[in-house]
Amino acid sequence: MTVPFSLTPLLQYIEQQHEPICAYYYDLDYLAQRARWISESLPQRVHFYYAIKANSDTPVLTTLAPHVHGFEVASLGEIHKARQASSGTPIAFGGPGKTQVELQGAIEADVELYHVESELQLVRLNALATKSGKVVKVLLRVNPRFDLPDATLQMAGKPTQFGIDQDRICDVLDSLPAYSHIRCVGFHFHALSNNLDARSHLLLVQSYVEVARSWQRAYGLNIEVLNIGGGIGINYTPGGAQFDWPYYCQEVERYLDSGDFDFPLAMECGRFVTATMGCYVTEVTDIKVNHGENFAILRGGNHHFRLPSSWQHNHPFQVVPVEQWSWPCPRPGVSQQEITLCGELCTPKDVLAKQVTVDQLRVGDLVLFDKAGAYGWHISHHDFLSHPHPHRVYLHDNHLCQIDSVIAGTN
Template sequence: MTANTPLLEKLAAEYGTPLYVYDLDGVDAARRDLFGALPESFDVFYAFKANPHVELVRALRTGEGPACKAEISSTGELAAALEAGYPGTDILYTGPGKTRGELARAIVDGVRLFSAESLSDLTHIGEAALAHGVTADALLRINSATAGASTSIRMTGTPTQFGIDSETVAEIAAQLRDVPGVTVAGLHLFSQSNARDEKALIGEFLRSIDVAAAMQEDLGVRLRMMDIGGGFSVPYAQAGARAQYPGLRAALEEKLDTTFPGWRQGEPRVAVESGRYLVGDSGTLLAGVSNVKVSRGRKFVILDAGINTFGGMSGLGRLLPVSVVVDTDGAGRATEKASLVGPLCTPGDILGREIEVPETADGDVLTIPNTGAYGPTASLLMFLGRPAPTEAVVRGDEVLHVSRIEHIRTPV
């Protein structure tokens, strides 16, 4: 067995595999690091899409230090946020496809801040607010005309469902300002994910601040808030540490002092958002070896965890590239080249091609680190009807919560 701690071995023996283990000490450390890298007055919105497990998102709200707020884009994520204790006033509702029913639910549950992707989206937000006798605040998401730093996922500079094209803002500014039931409170500038390095991250943030200044002029609205996005990096299913950003705070403070001199007094209030950075290295995936075979000279290690358990969206080329690197004990155990594949009846169920793994036999357990983000809920959970992986939440050696997502078909 290659699980690297007695606790992981115990949990795998008790609950079986595939098994995710999330350590809240890691979540706490990531939150401290991120807030520590930012100017003191910044807000941090946690992107629930990275991992909406209630125990993890609760940990990001409670404990020592500043609390994260919630960035959500569905009523399911809204329910998780409310269960974890987030008040509606600490929730930002985003996404290009918000339905009228979803908007009504969010308004009823106390959400008052929305990201608007278009004039029509803004109108829908206003209609939902008016129907319930309130006024909502909106951050206009901007699709900048130009792309900035290189990144694994680019969110601006091309035709897209995300955001209002920056070159059209001046033309439609009066319409945006005059939508009943909603006030244009600021801007949402999410342009990248998983920045290459600190220089790239800083460069993109500084460019977003310049875009915000230009959009404020085009809109004719004094910004009360701006969300300048994310891009904070952590290894994905490979060993390694979260990125550190020692120069970020000073760079942001200098730029904001010049471009928005009132920001230190909250005019505007500035926020960033992060998903994987806050939870990615808290998670470990334990995968059982079901079979080992050789085909035409190549070895295949067949696991009980595949793209139905981890990286399903990336397996379809939609999210992050899957190329896991398993822990190899560090105890001198012999390794070999093999492909890690899952249990599904599709040739696309591959977690790693010709990677270094410990010499492995049926019944062993492999440990895949840095899997706290984009795990079960970003996978093909229902494909072939296999059970969802078990998820255990721990703090150090204490087991706090163990659960599994169940697929239940209910009449409507």
């Protein structure tokens, strides 16, 4: 397993530390290159939004702002983060639980699009928009009734809290004239997460378009945009095939050029953008044998990096050997054996990889978890047991820096 960016700056930084190592490392130069590749591969009629729930750090958003059409957010806090990073980048506001306070804050922040998930959200948004004297643009988020491809996580196509049941959309469309300060400009579908098959995803997009066109014809709608959601995944299996982005973009362009519809599409991806730009590195603080199985205890765990236990997978990793050993005892370690990589929390669920074979692993070595730039730190329960937070280190313009200060040059 290899990461797609240089680890040299990170290792130089680690050499300067005196406490057990625990850090996130994000390569913003690599991220900018990846964002350009993603955006430039798409047809011009596809607006690409970054879903900031995947990683909402300000340096990440600032890096992405020049390369995306907009930011997709799911809370007022995320709206504030997006505006802090870029005052002019368009914002699309999703999420099933928008409160009055959040909707009011979104209006004040000049949010461009609202993904409306219920009739009550329409009522609230219209009342607040009327009071503010603004007409706001909305997309109706649909929970579809048709079959969906396999993916790690399914958020629609079955009973969930997301969107408006497809069978209820016609009633909502009939009610739109009653909302004087709402302008419905299209529909929003976001039904699944982490789909790895480009062909099945293309079929899903075609299903979205066909349903939207049926409503367009029936109601004479002027659809300004159809948001086809995200759901494009990252394969965390070492050596596993990744989503075929060039093929997908090529076929979307061919579909757009077919002339079957004239409205643009929008996408909102998070994991696909940022997962590969970062890693999570921790130090092995102990190795022991219990009931005949080997266990490595790490300085860190799922309070920092919850993704492996959340998705119940063995996260890909590599061992970075550290030769220094200063304790007055033999150095614990294993060679060519299975071992479970555990965190420091007081729960047996704090596992990042279970019974994986390693060539060699010793106390004091580093374990580097790959593809940790999305849904790692940002979905974790940071303060459980009040352990110190990991450092977050960024590489930008060939300088290694933490959030606030430059640490060292990397010439």
